[in-house]
Structures are given as C-alpha cells and as structure tokens.
Amino acid sequence: MNTDNTVKQRASLFDLDGVPKMSQAIPLALQHVVAMIVGCVTPAIIISGAAGIDTADRVLLIQASLVVSALATLLQLFPLGNKNGFHLGSGLPVILGVSFAYVPSMQAIAEQSGIPAILGAQIAGGVCAILVGLTIKKIRKFFPPLIAGTVVFTIGLSLYPTAINYMAGGAGQPTYGAWQNWVVAIFTLVIVTVLNHFAKGFLKLASILIGMIAGYIFSMFFGMVSFGNVAESGMFQLPQVMHFGISFEASACVALGLLFVINSVQAIGDFSATTAGGLDREPTTNELHGAILGYGFSNIIGAFLGCLPTATYSQNVGIVATTKVVNRVTLGLSALIILVAGLFPKFSALLTTIPYAVLGGATVSVFASIAMTGMKLVMTEDMNYRNTSIVGLAAALGMGVSQASASLSAFPTWVTTIFGKSPVVIATLVAILLNVTLPKDAGKAEKN
Numbered sequence: 001m002n003t004d005n006t007v008k009q010r011a012s013l014f015d016l017d018g019v020p021k022m023s024q025a026i027p028l029a030l031q032h033v034v035a036m037i038v039g040c041v042t043p044a045i046i047i048s049g050a051a052g053i054d055t056a057d058r059v060l061l062i063q064a065s066l067v068v069s070a071l072a073t074l075l076q077l078f079p080l081g082n083k084n085g086f087h088l089g090s091g092l093p094v095i096l097g098v099s100f101a102y103v104p105s106m107q108a109i110a111e112q113s114g115i116p117a118i119l120g121a122q123i124a125g126g127v128c129a130i131l132v133g134l135t136i137k138k139i140r141k142f143f144p145p146l147i148a149g150t151v152v153f154t155i156g157l158s159l160y161p162t163a164i165n166y167m168a169g170g171a172g173q174p175t176y177g178a179w180q181n182w183v184v185a186i187f188t189l190v191i192v193t194v195l196n197h198f199a200k201g202f203l204k205l206a207s208i209l210i211g212m213i214a215g216y217i218f219s220m221f222f223g224m225v226s227f228g229n230v231a232e233s234g235m236f237q238l239p240q241v242m243h244f245g246i247s248f249e250a251s252a253c254v255a256l257g258l259l260f261v262i263n264s265v266q267a268i269g270d271f272s273a274t275t276a277g278g279l280d281r282e283p284t285t286n287e288l289h290g291a292i293l294g295y296g297f298s299n300i301i302g303a304f305l306g307c308l309p310t311a312t313y314s315q316n317v318g319i320v321a322t323t324k325v326v327n328r329v330t331l332g333l334s335a336l337i338i339l340v341a342g343l344f345p346k347f348s349a350l351l352t353t354i355p356y357a358v359l360g361g362a363t364v365s366v367f368a369s370i371a372m373t374g375m376k377l378v379m380t381e382d383m384n385y386r387n388t389s390i391v392g393l394a395a396a397l398g399m400g401v402s403q404a405s406a407s408l409s410a411f412p413t414w415v416t417t418i419f420g421k422s423p424v425v426i427a428t429l430v431a432i433l434l435n436v437t438l439p440k441d442a443g444k445a446e447k448n
Contacts, residue, residue, distance in 0.1 A: 016093065016279065016326050028325050029333035032095055036313050037338065038208050040069050040097035041351050042363055043308055046162060047103070047118070049170065049356075051110035057244070059348045060306060061115070064239045065098045066342025068307035072096040072298035073335040077328045079290050088298075090291035092274055092283065093326040095334060096298070099311035100370060101263055102256065104158040104402075104424060106308065109252045116247040119303040123246065124253035125260030126303070129296030132264040133289055143265040146387055147431045149377025150394050151262050154427040156371025157399055163367050166360025173356065180222045181357040188215030188361030196365070208362050215358035224355040230346055237345045239305045246303065251414035255425055256309070260299070262428060263311050264292050270312040277321025390434045398427030 044065045048058040073096045079089030109118050132139060165171040167185035169178055192211035195203055203210065219225055268283075271291050275283045283291070299309055320326060341347050378391055401407065402423040408416045419426050 014324055014326065016091075016328060018327050019329055020327055025327070025330040025333055028330050029337060032316050032331060032334040033337050034209055036069075036095050036097045036316055036334075037066075037341070038212060038362065039100065039313065039366065040338070041065055041348075042359060043098045043100055043103050043106070045352065045354070045359065046166075047106050047110050047115070047308060048352075050107045051115050053115065055349075055352060057115075058352050059345055060240060060243055061308070062348040062351055063237070063342050063345060064302070064305050064307040066338050066348070067239050068298070068302040068305055069097040069310055070335040070339035070342065072294075072302065072310050073338070074332060075294050075298055076291065077332050077335070079294065081290075083286075087290045087293075089294040090271060090283070090287045091328070092271055092287060092291065093278060093320050093328055093331050094270065094274055094291075095313045095316035095331060096295075096310045097313050098308045099263065100159065100366070101152070101155050101266075101311060102259055102309045103162070104155060105255045105259060107162070109249075109255070113247070113249055113252060115306075116245040117249045117252045118256070118308065119244060119306070120246045120248040121252035121256035122303040122309050123300050124248065125256040125309065126296040126298075126300035128257045128260045129264045129299065130293055132261055133292030133296060136265075136268075136288060136292060137285070139261075139265070142432055142436075143262065144435070145377045145380045146390060147428070147435055148262065148266050149374045149380070150391050150431045151374070151424060151428050152266070152377060153371050153374030153391070154395050154398050154423050156367055156369075156374055157395070158402065158423045159367040159370065160364070163360050163364035166356045167364065168357075168360070170356035180224070181355075184215055184219045184222065184224065184355065184357040185361035187218050188212065188358050189364060191215065192362055192365050208366065212354065212358055212362045215361055216354060219355045219358055224357070225353050227350075227353060230349045230353065235346060236343060238343065239307075241304055242306075244306050251418045255418050258425055258428060260296070260309070264295060267292060267295060267312050270317050273317050274320050274326075277317070278324055278326040386438050386440070390431055390438065393434065394427040394431035395423075397430050398423030398425075401426055 041062050044061040045058070048061055053061070073094070075089045076092065076094050076096060077089070079087045079091050081087030083091065106118050109121065165176075167182065167189075169176045169181035175181060188211050191214045192207050195207035195210060199207065216225065268288060268291075271283045271288060275281050275287075295311070302308075302310060378387075381387055401419060405416060408419065
C-alpha cells in the first residue's frame, strides 16, 4: 500500500501535468526561486546606474523585473490558445527572468537615450522574436552553435568591465576605488567560489545568493548600507503602466532587435535541454513555435510595464535536468513566489541597498560563466582553421571597436550607437557573414 502511494506521488511530481502535494512542491519551487532571483534583479540595478535614475524609479524597475518574469514564466508553463494550433507559450517546465545578454547594449542605450529608448527597442525586439517564431525552420540554419557560442562568449567578455567597476565601488561614485570596496568585493567572491567548488546540494545551488548575503552583512561593518529608502517605500504596489515612457530610436531598435533574434534561436537550446534532461525527448516544432511566440509577446507586454528584456534561465534548466522534476504546477509555484515578491516595494527597495562592491563580487563569476558557456557552445564544433578564424575575428572586431568607440566619431551618431557601444552587434554580423562566405572545407585543406 505504501509502495503504491509512493509511486503515485512520484508519478505526479515527475509528470508534466501532475499535481503534487504542496509539501513536496514548495521546497522544489523555492529551489528555482533561489537559483534565479539574483540574476533577475541585477540587470535592473545595473541599467538603473547607467541611466542615472532616482531610487524610486530603481525600485519600480526591480519590481517590474520580478512581476513580468513571473508572468512570462506562467505563460510558458500554461500556454494561451489552441495547443494544436496557434498558441503563446510552450507548455514546458522553464523559468524566465531578465537576461544579462541584453545588458551591454542596454547600457549603451541607457547612457545615451535613457530607459524609454530601451523599452521602445524591446517592443521592436519582441516583434522580431515573433517573426522568428513564425519562420524558425528557415532561419535556424544561420545560427549554428558556432555562431551562437561566439555571441554568448562576446557578451560575457563585454560584461567584465561592469563587474570590475562594481567591485571598485561603482564608476562615478565618491568612494570608487577605495580599499574597503575591494575588501568587500573579494570577500563576496571568495564565498561564492568556495561554495561553488566545495559545497553540495542547496549550498552550491544558492552560492551566489549566500555570497551576496554574506557580503552584504560584511559591508555593514564599513557603513556601506543605508535603509532609508526601505522605510520610505510602500507595502504593496502594482507595476505602473508606461511609467518610464516609451520612445523608438532606430539605432536602439536595430541593436536590440538583432539580439532578440539571436536569443530566440538560442532559447531553442534551453528548451531542448529541458525536454532532453527532464522528459527524455526533443521539443516538438509546435512547442518551439509557441515558446518563441510567447517569448516575443511577453517582452512586448513587459515593455509597457517597465520590465527589461527577459529570456529563459539556463540555471533553472539545469535544476530540471538534475532533479527530473518537470511538474508545471511546481514551477508555477516558483513563478507565484516571484510575483508576490515583486508586488511588495519594500522587498524591491531592500535590493537597492546592496552595495556595488557586493554586486561586483557576486556577478563577476556569473559573467565568467556566461563567457565560458559561449566557449562550450563553440567547442561543440570542430575547431579547425576556418572556425577559429570566425570566432577570433568576430570577437576581436566586436570587442576592439567597442573598446575604442571613439574611432567611429567621424560617423553619424546612430552608427556609434549600433556598432560602437556594444561588441555584440559587430561580433554577430561578422560571425554570420564569415560562416556563410568562408568555404566549409577550409579547415580540412589546412590539415592536409
């Protein structure tokens, strides 16, 4: 009898459409929340600094990040529309959150044109994602692992200066470069690294969160934390529609639109990893269509609510593949927890009190992981002379031009915005162009 009950519980917990007991589902749901929440709110904090907005608006940006990420996750888990016809969402066990992939380009746009231009470009990007969803079979061939990996690798590299500036206390801050900042940042980084490599289970999974908490407490001894903004924040608040406004600038739309196309194709990898690891199968074409259409739609709606671009979270994909818990209700609980957190401004305000040094110490390993994820994707293909040329030239030109953006000063401003502020656009275009034009047998000829 007990055996039958155990089997029934496992069948419900490890089944896509099962309804497990809350005593089973809640701990697993919290596991997903812990894995994603730091990554979800950090881009909003970074872009807030780049745009120079006040604390109240920073709180709203963080709040929107949590609320929209939760809604986007629920849309993917429980699609809208006819499952066998047109529908938004995949019906697969994934978690979505604000993506670091857009941060370099968003920083450039924020510094020049502010948050409204980012949100306008996000709407354009959402439309691009929808077009990808409708034509995924035809354009997927232009984004093999070599290209996707090069782009992800370049994104990781371009985020390193942000992490280092944060470790030093935040560029432009009065205490920038002070030894106290470096002590706190290195302390945080050590905690994260030790937990990543020596801990197991929950401690390893929550390494970044625990490292940030430890660094946060440690920073209090240096007087780096002030709770004044938390006391002034309200208890409950819904996201404000069009609070930041929306503006459309061609250069910003091109820069983010291209990233949305890349991330739409890249998302196929996360959905495939989810189904392969948790369901022992490949995602169906119908699921991928709905997944990318839902991704585009949720980002368009998110822009009106003041949320930065979202994407699937690979760390949560890893949890699904490891635990084999694919139950949509369990991941839906995760989304509800994130949603509730976003509805309480005091929680969002508390996140704004995290010192830059703590953020830098915690995220430098995240950015390193992004770069190495890109490299792993690249290495899935034969690294012959042709392919190493593509990766090397794309990364060199992308990073080189962005680091010397003054070299484009003789060109119109829109050229600098698209090509000079973030390495991702140039790296992507160069990689695609070289992949299409260079002969496929170049590597073989070199070996012979």
